[in-house]
Every structure is written in C-alpha cells, then in structure tokens.
Amino acid sequence: MALLTVTEAARLARRSRASIYRDLEKGRLEKVFTADGALKIDSADLARCYGAIGAPEGGPGASPRATHNAIHAVLRQVQDTPPEPPAGAALEVAQLRAQLAAAEQRMALLERIAKLEKSARQAADASWRVRLEAKEEVIKALTLALSNDSRWPTWHRAADEKSLALN
Structure with a gap:
C-alpha cells in the first residue's frame, strides 16, 4: 500500500x-x-x-x-x-538487492532486540518499584514506633559499678 x-x-x-x-x-x-x-x-x-x-x-x-x-x-x-537498471547491471542489482535484504533483516532483528530490552527494563523498573514500596512501608513502621512515647531501655552502671543492668 x-x-x-x-x-x-x-x-x-x-x-x-x-x-x-x-x-x-x-x-x-x-x-x-x-x-x-x-x-x-x-x-x-x-x-x-x-x-x-x-x-x-x-x-x-x-x-x-x-x-x-x-x-x-x-x-x-x-x-x-527507481527505473529498472540496464540489462548489463542485472548481476550487480541482484547483489545489491541481496545486501539490502540482509540489511533489512538485520534491522528487523535489532528492532526486536530493542523491544525485548525495553520490556526487560520495564519489568526491572516494576521490580524496583515493589522493593521501594516495601522499604517505604518499613520506614513508616519504624517512624511510627519511634514517635511512640515509650522510652527505649538504657544501660547504666549498677550501684556496685561492676555489672551493667537494663532499666
């Protein structure tokens, strides 16, 4: 067409x-x-x-x-x-057409490779997005735990100053 x-x-x-x-x-x-x-x-x-x-x-x-x-x-x-070549150049035209067909096939293969690489990149991006969302959930949970009023246990010296105890 x-x-x-x-x-x-x-x-x-x-x-x-x-x-x-x-x-x-x-x-x-x-x-x-x-x-x-x-x-x-x-x-x-x-x-x-x-x-x-x-x-x-x-x-x-x-x-x-x-x-x-x-x-x-x-x-x-x-x-x-283009117009048809003269009869004497038929062999050269056949060789050029074969080279053109090979180049077109190579281009088609390269385009296929590019499409495959693009889909692989998109899949990798989706995987990274899932990992990032999981990390963000962990950060939110830790932030919520830290914002809670409960105190974290601290270490201090006991009265005899020989051992450490937990509050």
Whole structure:
C-alpha cells in the first residue's frame, strides 16, 4: 500500500499528529523508514489500526478529499520508485538487492532486540518499584514506633559499678 507521512496519516485517520506519534511509540502502528531516513506509515497498517481511513464521521466509505489524498500518496510513491537498471547491471542489482535484504533483516532483528530490552527494563523498573514500596512501608513502621512515647531501655552502671543492668 501507500507510504504516508505522519501529517497525511493524521488527516486520513482523523487523528492528531500527537496521537499518531503516540501510537507509533506504543507499537500500535509500525514505523517505516525510507532510504533517505524519512519516517513513513503504511496506509494498510493505518487502516488496520483505525478502521477505514478517510471515512467520514457519519457513514461508511471514504470522503472524496481523503480518496484524492490517498491516490496522490500512492502516485508519489510510484513516482519515487527507481527505473529498472540496464540489462548489463542485472548481476550487480541482484547483489545489491541481496545486501539490502540482509540489511533489512538485520534491522528487523535489532528492532526486536530493542523491544525485548525495553520490556526487560520495564519489568526491572516494576521490580524496583515493589522493593521501594516495601522499604517505604518499613520506614513508616519504624517512624511510627519511634514517635511512640515509650522510652527505649538504657544501660547504666549498677550501684556496685561492676555489672551493667537494663532499666
């Protein structure tokens, strides 16, 4: 399907750009980066997440303006595709495509690793929060015990000054 900018995706989905970025960050929408590093959103993924894109509030189907925008987004993507190389460069193109596929696979693996590390950090944060809450409860209990008027026992010398006794 068509690759859309965040602004185009927000218009078609009838959401704010902040909502689109939030959904990208939370993983509800997949990020697609073009060769020049620009962030794009696949229109199929946008439709999966928000339903029929460009649909008016009151009924089914896309509005004429949204359809027009979607068509132009597809046309821009088609115009951005490079022309086919000459026949003599077919081997080089095949090698470059294999390298590109390997790089894309590596990027997918790195993104998976980043997601796993993020979930591990979140689990560790939750564990530390539980420990911190337990320590805070102990501190509250000790503070309450110290604020109580009862005196702590003290050591002092007995009358014969040879032994220590407890009050």
